[in-house]
Amino acid sequence: MKCWLAILFCALATPLFGQQAAAPHFRAIEVYVDSGNLPLAAYQVQFSVTNVTARIVGIEGGQHKAFREPPFYDPKAMQGERVIIAAFSTETPGHLPSGKTRVATIHIMTIGETRPAFELKLQAAADPAGKRISATVTCGEKPQ
């Protein structure tokens, strides 16, 4: 009985490193949302690595107190090695960030020496009243 369970367990294991000669690299990718002069109360961002094999290994909160708690992610989307992160804050406008603020850091592991390229999509940003606002999203690798 236990034998076939063992076989499946082996079969389910993903050979992440087995056929890769190159060493894995760990990288921290900082994600910024710029809401101009409007307070940012909520956001939803889709992030993916486009040119190398990558695994998301952790999701960190942002710099402003309102977004210090790590954003939630969609576990189903992450199986395709893209992550949709989202967070909201119930703080009053005076206690919310405006301008460019780091909302999250996505920790990844990449395979190979190629510098990774990223695709970002701001799916939503909102003010404290829940109204959609115009904003931009950017990211960059934190130097080690």
Add this chain to the structure above:
Amino acid sequence: MKRIANNWICWVAIAGLIVSGCSVGYVGTDRAFSRGGNSHPHAADFFAPGIESFQAEEFWVIERNSETAAAFPQSPEPGGLKAVVHGQQRELAVTDMDVNAAVKGYIATVNVTQRFQNPYAQRIEAVYVFSMPRDAAVDDFIMTIGKRRIRGVIRERKEAEAIYQEAKRQGYLASLLTANHANTFRQTIANIEPGNYIDVRIHYFQVLQSDNGWYEFFFPMRSNSKGGAKPWSVPVSLHIDVQASAPIADLECPTHFVTKKSLSPEHWTVELNPKDGIPYLDFRLRYRLANEQSSADLMTYRDERGGYFTLMLHPPNDSPALTNVKMDWGAMQASEIYPGNLTNLPAGRAVLMAGRFNGTAPTTVTVTGTAGNQPVSFFLPVDLSRTGMEKSIPKIWASMKIGALESEAIRTSDLQLLGETRQVALDYGLASPFTSFLAVDANEPTEEMKTITVPAVP
């Protein structure tokens, strides 16, 4: 359906597993419960000074049965916290533990925060094996370093273990949470630097046990160690917010000194008394409602994936067991219901069901059965145009589906069911025998020093 019949394939697989160190299976029932006996530490060993009066209370010693131990070769290690230093295990203490629970009706969501500190002059790896309540399902995990918080991500187990080992090798702070079996977990934290501390917050939910009208919240205070249970040696703070569906008649804690406060007849808070800050008994809190309990309690939730429900069936307290149970879900358009083969309701004990639904209109759920020789029916009006806010309901359904799939896989030897189990755990972000939570701090590697490994001792 794919069945494995050739023994040699099994041996090859087992050999592979021994080499890789991975688990070979999962059995849902992993513990034997027995009253305190001669082969276990004496009950007095578990009691803190000042709580001798509880010795008259029923206590249980928990042990693994031999069948399960054989099925989980990866987890023979004793419970507790250890540090690994130069490959040797040393003592390590969890310096603080905070438990914050919210009970709504029969569902509890719990945050447990544990602090790990490195008292050594070298980096260490902390290894912590601990128990969770039976049927608890872990769905979130956050590692805190100073003011920075990193949420763990759910990964296929072998992949998570491989990434963790690579991060550890490269000197990054990393943490891995794996479910060893039904309710024992293994937490490892690599590369904790000298003098530093790391907080790990685990979130889980559980369905309260219900017996003769009492709902019971349970939290294990003792580590589950080889050869018996050992008390924690770490101060624990515990806060529970209880919101019942109706006024509460009785709220009691038979195991610890607590402070209770009523915010309304339905809403109470409970704090563990500081006198019991180093507890020696598993914590139990139970309540019952002032009014006669309804026969069934349905909770619904709907999101972009569709509708989910849980249904707690309470047979009348004074009735014999209900047999030949049949469910009529009315216009709920219910599907994927677990357990799928419910035919009996034991006397006095509630049974939980979970399922999906598509219906949107008001309807009535009908339960019929036989009590003694008498036909019995009860009816539950349901308004599906309004669904609840309890976000854990889809995960409770997923957790019950995982349990059902595992049982069915073991019964039928159908390998595809285990693949489906893994997929459900990944889709709903649940720790399982096939999935683990992983968090790596890739900001920068810790300073290059020789790593030592330490299991954590509570």
